[in-house]
Amino acid sequence: MQLIESLDLFNKIKDMLASAERVVTVMTKELSDEIAEILLLKASKGIRVNVITRDTNWADWLESKKSSYGxxxxxxxxxxxxxxxxxxxxxxxxxxxxxxxxxxxxxxxxxxxxxxxxxxxxxxxxxxxxxxxxxxxxxxxxxxxxxxxxxxxxxxxxxxxxxxxxxxLKNLVVKVNKKVGFTVVIVDGKGIVTPLRLCSKENLQELTFFEELNEEKIKEIFKKLDNSSQ
CATH class of the missing domain: 1.10.287 (Helix Hairpins)
Structure with missing residues (x-):
């Protein structure tokens, strides 16, 4: 576990997403316009983007872009x-x-x-x-x-x-799950888990933490999430 300023971690996550070349998975309680725009851009570039969130507003916005982009x-x-x-x-x-x-x-x-x-x-x-x-x-x-x-x-x-x-349409998959209460970001097989909400920077003034995830941890998290949504 690593302690870090919330804003620094937010920027770290943005950099992770920007560097994606194959697959991105973001599971988070809330999204911000910055994160949503990056995810949309990555999907438009042919990168597989999976979004799991309880933020229905941004989930709907991302879905709408499949037909209304541009x-x-x-x-x-x-x-x-x-x-x-x-x-x-x-x-x-x-x-x-x-x-x-x-x-x-x-x-x-x-x-x-x-x-x-x-x-x-x-x-x-x-x-x-x-x-x-x-x-x-x-x-x-x-x-x-x-x-x-x-x-x-x-x-x-x-x-x-x-x-x-x-x-x-081909690369962006958005799912709404009311059980999501923390953030997982996985980029090309490497991931982190954190309680940080990926919302506006005004809410990023606190100290938080993150933990790097290996493949087994990633599978465990998503297995539990799938079970809780059934």
Whole structure:
């Protein structure tokens, strides 16, 4: 048994999980966002992740990621694309309305004020309209490019995310067990047991302890857990 500061042990466990290459098993009463994110990342990388906890909130969150991983990211890109589409539509409307309005005002002004020389105010109206059309064309072209890039990005990212979801679905196993009252972390066959709860750092100000586990101890713990859940 080794005495250790709770925060130091929490960080040690995070490092253990981050170093996993094959299999991770975490049995704990509570989870934190940091630990849950690491476990999710490992599952997405093709590493087998087993989670046993009585923390139903984080258990549900992990389970939901099998179908919803990356959804927020895609929605963000989609929102940005919709914004660009809206701006492009507004520019195309202005590109039509403003030149027509300017030329119309020029013609009316010429007819009312200059009569036979009505073309005098029309000329600057045509010039201004041409400048506006050119300016709006450039802006529309800019938004067209941004929209095309976003469409490609969304398509590629959707494909990548679907692959990640499949990895999470295949590698992540989450079980809720109300009998869990301590923490066991096993990474690639090496494990520790501790009373430490893997929750938020605000609760990690105490002195705690951990004990390293050999293969026999690991089997014994899980055998007892299985028996108690029956």
């Amino acid at each position: 959804m927020d990211e895609i929605q963000h890109y989609q929102k940005e694309m919709n914004y660009n589409l809206k701006k492009e539509r507004e520019l195309k409307i202005l590109q039509t309305i403003l030149p027509v309005t300017i030329i119309g005002v020029s013609v009316i002004t010429g007819l009312l004020l200059f009569f036979k020389l009505f073309w005098i105010p029309i000329l600057p109206g045509v010039i201004i309209s041409g400048i506006l059309i050119y300016y709006f064309n450039r802006l529309v072209h800019k938004f067209d490019n941004q929209i095309a890039v976003l469409k490609t990005m969304i398509s590629q990212r959707e494909t990548e995310i679907e692959g990640i979801r499949q990895e999470i």
